[in-house]
Amino acid sequence: MVSGITLAEIAALIGDVTRANMLSALMDGRALTAGELAWHGGVGAPTASGHLAKLTEARLVAVESQGRHRYYRLASPEVAQAIEALMAVASFGPKRHRPVGPKDEALRRARTCYDHLAGRLGIALADTLTERRHVVLSDSAGALTDEGRRFFCDFGIDLDQGAHGRALCRTCLDWSERRPHLAGRLGAALCSRLFELGWITRIKDSRALAITPVGRDGLAATFGITEQSQASGH
Incomplete structure (x- = not known):
């Protein structure tokens, strides 16, 4: 059992605004330099x-060196899951007036x-895969069906890649849509495949993604997902 003291220590680390902003910046799955994280945290380099x-001492982030540079990333999928869960809880809290921007x-x-997809696109993919009986999702767990295994293999996804104790299929509560999206190795592989196909691309200085023109065609043809279906939640 984790003691109350240990839990409070981790919560206090995450609860600092600067560190919370740094951890949020790392939620896009990429490794960032200390300088980049200083910018996200709104503080100076020291x-x-x-x-x-x-954060490194607490094993919330991991650091790796490449030449003269040191890069920081979230230490594990479990850390990312905890941050996303806190975002979901925060979204249910008292509303603070803030202008909504692009x-x-x-x-x-x-x-x-x-390392997986969220937002309306993530929810739309989870809904389509569930409706087609490729996956069976519950509140926090998921299972891949035989039909789903064939579909993902045909889609160019190696389901055995990265199988090192991490769950193949699970869900993650989406903080903006307040519904579960697909996570686990399967969710990560699907996200990676969409990047590989050029269907999605990153928006600078943000976790947000843009769907490319070829991506709009591919999502519609393969998953039946259109801009209209995402807007309506179907």
């Missing part, structure tokens, strides 16, 4: 280094949640 040292809408339309 202050950022102190925050990153605490970035907010872009995040709700499509974004990465660590």
Whole structure:
């Protein structure tokens, strides 16, 4: 059992605004430099280094060196799951007046949640795969059907890649849509495949994703997902 003291220590680390912004920036699954994270945290380089040292010591982030540069990433999918869960809880909290800008809408339309897809695009994919009986999803777990296994293999996804104890199929509560999207190795592989096909691309300085013209055609042909279906939630 995790003690109350340990839980409080981790919660206090995440609860700092600067560190929370840094962890949020790492939720797109990429590794960032200390300088980039300092920008996201709104602090100078020395202050950022102190925050990153605490996050690394607590094993919330991991660091790797490449030449003269050090890159930071979330330490595990479990850390990402905890951050996304906190975002979902926060979305149910008291509403604070804040002007809604283009970035907010872009995040709700499509974004990465660590290494899988979220937002309306993530929900639409989960709905389609469920309706076609490729996957069976519950509140927090999921299962891949035989028909789904054939579909994903035909779609160019290696279901055995990255099988190191991580669940193949599970769900993650989407903080903006408040419904579960597809996570686990399957969700990560699907996201990676859409990037590989050029169907989605990253929006600079954001977790938000843009669907490319070829992506709109591919999503419609393969999954029956259109801009209209995403807007209506079907």
